Every structure is written in C-alpha cells, then in structure tokens.
Amino acid sequence: MFWADTITDEVEKRYADKIKAGEAIVVRDEKTASGQVHVGSLRSASLHAIVADVLRSRGVNVNFFFEINDFDPMDGIPSYLDEEIYKKYMGVPLCNIPSPEVGFDNFAEYYGQEYVRVLDKIGFGATVYRASELYRSGAMNDLIKMALKKKDLIREIYYRISKSEKPEGWYPINVICERCGNLSATNVTDFDGELVTYTCSSDTIKWAEGCGHSGKISPYNGNAKFPWKIDWPAKFVAKGVDFEGGGKDHYTKGGSRQVAETIAREVFEHEPPYGVFNEFFLVGGKKMSSSKGNAATAVEMSTILPPHILRLLLLKIPINRQLDFDPEGDAIPILFDNYDRLAEKYWSGVKDDDTQLFNFIHLPDERGDLPQRFLPRFSQVAFLVQMPHMDTYKEVEKMKESELTDVDIAELDMRITYAKHWLADYADDKFIFTLQETIPEIANTLTEEEKKATTQLAEKISQAEVLDGASLHELIHEVKEESGLSPKEFFGAIYKLFLGKESGPKVGWFLSTLGKEFVVSRLRLEK
Ligand SMILES: [Zn+2]
Structure with a gap:
C-alpha cells in the first residue's frame, strides 16, 4: 500500500x-x-x-x-x-x-x-x-492566560515528561522588551492577571544581550511569545x-x-x-565541494529536479525511512529511470501501489491526463548532450524507431535542460565525457590481447550491413567471447580508445552513435 x-x-x-x-x-x-x-x-x-x-x-x-x-x-x-x-x-x-x-x-x-x-x-x-x-x-x-495561570502545572509537566527542571517562579512566556525589542533576553517574574512584570538582561540567556530595562506589559496581542514546547x-x-x-x-x-x-x-x-x-533527508553531502551547487537547500533542490521528479524522490519511500540523495553520483539518472519504469506500468493499465504513487507524483491538475510519450533514458540524454557532433533529437528518434511527437519533444527538451544542469553543477567526473578527436594517450595502456580484440571488432563492423545499437551489441559480445577477455578489459579498451577513460555509456549503443567509418578506423588505431 x-x-x-x-x-x-x-x-x-x-x-x-x-x-x-x-x-x-x-x-x-x-x-x-x-x-x-x-x-x-x-x-x-x-x-x-x-x-x-x-x-x-x-x-x-x-x-x-x-x-x-x-x-x-x-x-x-x-x-x-x-x-x-x-x-x-x-x-x-x-x-x-x-x-x-x-x-x-x-x-x-x-x-x-x-x-x-x-x-x-x-x-x-x-x-x-x-x-x-x-x-x-x-x-x-x-x-496565554491559561498557560500563565497554570504555570506550575506546565513546570510539573516539563519535569514529569522530559525531566527538565525550571526554577520556581518560572513563567512559560517571553515578552518583547519595549525598549530594545529583544525577546530571548527577557525574564518574566510576575503576572497579576492582566500584566506581566519582566526584566531584560544579558544574564537571562548566554547568546542574547539585554538592555537592563524592566517594566510591566500586557502579554497579549503580539507582545509576548510562548517557548517552543x-x-x-x-x-x-x-x-x-x-x-x-x-x-x-x-x-x-x-x-x-x-x-x-x-x-x-x-x-x-x-x-x-x-x-x-x-525521517531525515540527507544529501550525500560531506564530500560535496563548495565549487559545486548547494543541493542542501530546498531552493537549489527545486532547480536540480523538475517538480514531478522531485515529488517522486520525496514520495517513493515511506516517510519513516531515511532518505539519502547524492546528486553527484547516479541518484538523478536512477530517479529518472524509476520514473520511466512507473510510467510504463501506468500506461500499460496496471493498477497497484506503483501506479498510485505515479499518480500522486504529478500535480493534481496534471493527473488523469498524462500523455503517453517516449522517455529517453536520462543517462543517455546526458551523454548525447556532451557530444557536440551529434544531434540529440535525431539520436533519440533512432532509439524510438519512429518520428518524435510534440509531447516526445517536450519531454526530451526537459531532460536536456536538467541533464545539462546536472553535468555543469553536480555530476561526478565519471559522468563527464569528451569524444577524443585523435587517439588518446591512454590507448598506450592497451594490452596486445586487447588490441587484437579491437582490431577484430573493426573487421566485423566493417563487414556489417546494419549498424544499430542491438546489432553492435551482438558483434561486441561475439568478439569478447572469442578473445577470452573479461567485459571490464574489453569494454574498457573500447572506452579508452574513444573517450580516453575506462568507462562509458552502454557500449553498443554508444558506438552506434558515432558513424561506421570513424568507429572502424579508431578501433584499428588508425587515427
Ligand atoms: Zn531590552
């Protein structure tokens, strides 16, 4: 439920x-x-x-x-x-x-x-x-009148419930000093049924300075305030x-x-x-550097995530469980993936806890009219926007395998905006990619076996007729099996050649976005 x-x-x-x-x-x-x-x-x-x-x-x-x-x-x-x-x-x-x-x-x-x-x-x-x-x-x-009349009962409750001792003669109210305006520095010493007697002194509390004034004032109509409890x-x-x-x-x-x-x-x-x-809401926090945005404020959080995704973050786990969120890691891409999974379920007509949650993460006036649309993975959008030679809209159209509708485009625009914000202000280095125009230095670390495997992959790709994410995925796995390399070794070698680092997005899909000629020559270490 x-x-x-x-x-x-x-x-x-x-x-x-x-x-x-x-x-x-x-x-x-x-x-x-x-x-x-x-x-x-x-x-x-x-x-x-x-x-x-x-x-x-x-x-x-x-x-x-x-x-x-x-x-x-x-x-x-x-x-x-x-x-x-x-x-x-x-x-x-x-x-x-x-x-x-x-x-x-x-x-x-x-x-x-x-x-x-x-x-x-x-x-x-x-x-x-x-x-x-x-x-x-x-x-x-x-x-206020009731509390002042029953001040001894309140004192007794403080002690009975929380073992906190208030001195005899304590009054459960603070007045605003008429002379200096301080509230915390005043101490009420008497109540005659209409007016309270108070003094304003630096002795009342450590951190507030009093002015030394004493007087009598009505505790009503905003002249005084109760302590928190x-x-x-x-x-x-x-x-x-x-x-x-x-x-x-x-x-x-x-x-x-x-x-x-x-x-x-x-x-x-x-x-x-x-x-x-x-329960508390923790922001992955300690390691967040001051040069990055400050996700610890509610205002900033509302700029990192669109309203329905922020609502998803806040509503997806029970209120009595701790919520931990690290905007530098993969929490944001995962949150969007969560949304996509719920949406798929909702649009397939399922009615359960997930679809109830999906309903309530949208604002009341959006509910019941949630247009079905193509939801490109946030992590892939975040990758595409970093590749200046690629048209994100065309690539997403390829993923969808049909033309993008107006609602698809609106969804993609939104994801592009938030992906850019995430990359610019929060995302850890491992999410930042630059396509290497020439063979990067790190390619020197490839072993002979790895080079053999990438050359082998180049041959298969050059002979392939269809080159989409799925067919590339198959070719890559074939070569990996034949080579005896671990996925980490083989995929790592590919990422090094193209991105100059050891990790990257889904490898088949990634190569499909780059163009056959370039992929083949890079895998052959030609340029
Ligand atoms: Zn004062």
Whole structure:
C-alpha cells in the first residue's frame, strides 16, 4: 500500500464524524524562517502535503495551512550573512529584523517567501499565514492566560515528561522588551492577571544581550511569545489542527512532541492532532565541494529536479525511512529511470501501489491526463548532450524507431535542460565525457590481447550491413567471447580508445552513435 494511503486511512478513521458532517480536516505544517531552508524541511512538507492531497482525492474537505514562523527569535547567524551586521539581532523576533535583500518587509519574509515559492512550484502549496499574525490577532490571548495561570502545572509537566527542571517562579512566556525589542533576553517574574512584570538582561540567556530595562506589559496581542514546547500545542488549539507530524528529533521519548501533547490535554484541555514523524533527508553531502551547487537547500533542490521528479524522490519511500540523495553520483539518472519504469506500468493499465504513487507524483491538475510519450533514458540524454557532433533529437528518434511527437519533444527538451544542469553543477567526473578527436594517450595502456580484440571488432563492423545499437551489441559480445577477455578489459579498451577513460555509456549503443567509418578506423588505431 502507498504509505500516504495508510496514514490517510488513520486520519479518516479518527475524524470520521467530522468528515461525515462535511467539516474541513485541518492539516498544518510550519517552518521557522531563520535562513535558507534546508532540503530536510521538504520531508515535513511532503508528509503534510500528501496527506492533504490524498484526503482531497477521496472527497474530504481539507484546510491545509503552512505557517511561516517569523515570530521565533534569531538564535544563530547563518554562515552566508555578515555576523557583524546581525549579531545585535540575536534574540530578536525574525519579523523585526531587516531583510538581507531589499524588497522584503523583514528577514523572515525574505527566507519564508523563498521557501513558499518552492512549495508552490512542486505542488505542496498551502494557505500561508505568519506566526506573528496569529499572536498579534489575539488568537493566542486566551491560551496565554491559561498557560500563565497554570504555570506550575506546565513546570510539573516539563519535569514529569522530559525531566527538565525550571526554577520556581518560572513563567512559560517571553515578552518583547519595549525598549530594545529583544525577546530571548527577557525574564518574566510576575503576572497579576492582566500584566506581566519582566526584566531584560544579558544574564537571562548566554547568546542574547539585554538592555537592563524592566517594566510591566500586557502579554497579549503580539507582545509576548510562548517557548517552543508550549507554542506548538497552543497552535494546535488556535488553528484547530487535526493532522500534524514533525521531525523524528521531536518524537523521542520525553521529547517536544510528548510534552506538547501533554500540555494540549492537561493545560489547554484540547485533544492534540494525530501525527507521525518524518525521517531525515540527507544529501550525500560531506564530500560535496563548495565549487559545486548547494543541493542542501530546498531552493537549489527545486532547480536540480523538475517538480514531478522531485515529488517522486520525496514520495517513493515511506516517510519513516531515511532518505539519502547524492546528486553527484547516479541518484538523478536512477530517479529518472524509476520514473520511466512507473510510467510504463501506468500506461500499460496496471493498477497497484506503483501506479498510485505515479499518480500522486504529478500535480493534481496534471493527473488523469498524462500523455503517453517516449522517455529517453536520462543517462543517455546526458551523454548525447556532451557530444557536440551529434544531434540529440535525431539520436533519440533512432532509439524510438519512429518520428518524435510534440509531447516526445517536450519531454526530451526537459531532460536536456536538467541533464545539462546536472553535468555543469553536480555530476561526478565519471559522468563527464569528451569524444577524443585523435587517439588518446591512454590507448598506450592497451594490452596486445586487447588490441587484437579491437582490431577484430573493426573487421566485423566493417563487414556489417546494419549498424544499430542491438546489432553492435551482438558483434561486441561475439568478439569478447572469442578473445577470452573479461567485459571490464574489453569494454574498457573500447572506452579508452574513444573517450580516453575506462568507462562509458552502454557500449553498443554508444558506438552506434558515432558513424561506421570513424568507429572502424579508431578501433584499428588508425587515427
Ligand atoms: Zn531590552
């Protein structure tokens, strides 16, 4: 069963009455806009978006919210920003920090909107709102009052669930200092039912500087913010959330999910939403050099892969399994091959988990109308675009063995674009090929047996009438058998002669793209 169907079944079971009554199921996801969004966040995005999507496909009414969390304080300065400029904002809510680029209201808008554009592009878009709006609108006021009144219960829950000790007199809220605007440096010491008393001091937390001010202020309408473990359940209540998961790191025993659910029930007297965790998304990473693109960001990932292929990457394995992706290796060609296999199945009329997945990797408005088209292998397209003397369209037409239609050409154009991007910015050297105009130096390493075999192949090819990939494949295997060489030795010898390296694309197909005369003379070591 497609994993998202299993989770959606559970959502339908839990909220059967609500669904029956025609009420909307609320799905929520959020991301703190503290800098360029890491690709890992796309896993959370895919979990929530696919559950909303599958529910809708079953006719269920859904409100899917995405929160740009712009009310969290800056708690670290991204490496690509000037520390000297930003260190004074440590502890200040992100919505009150200037944008690094002109044209955006604030820091959080700049990074938040960038991420939202990615989500929209890949069909994971939702109704967007900001955490600052939620607080400023007053929607959190009652919850703030409840939490302040039950501060000792919250303290006890922190200790009971996560063994974390808060000092006596601790209040579960941070206010924004009226004088300096810092949130993390303030410490609330009293609540009289209407106003909180606070001090703003560098002693409150190591990394934020306070101004020494103390005062009294209303904690409502955006003057204050909950710490994360209370913020989360308060949002469950304020938005009426039915489905919301989170990263695996929050789901440990005694972790923030468990604390949040307990606070939802015991403090806010509200049943928390159903949710599951998402595993991490790792980018083959450590060895990625800085001269190459930065696939670790969601934005960059959305330029390396077209939307449906990125959705395939995100949806093909269950959400509770780790996803590892190395854009420098063969992960991208393999991903396209996966797509091609699913497409073939889908177009042959099969209905199973694979075709269900195939359906959902396309955007809702593309589904049901997926034109059958020729899908040239990505690895072969990536090879062809590196051969300046070859017409990629003609070669693909040969593969198809009939004229390319408009949809075939659109598909090929798309694959050419992404293949070029991959080759230019990511692909490992072993995928980079240059056809050698003259016999390369490495040909000197060929053994006598290998030379004998390549000459033998030249003879067979010169006598052959038909020279396509399949017939060449046969000839090559005949010669290999006769020569007694291993595939690695024989194919390696051929690649060395033409490409100056020991590996290359499928050898029969490769030679078929080069022209008989050239192939024969090169195999004879003539030029
Ligand atoms: Zn202050």
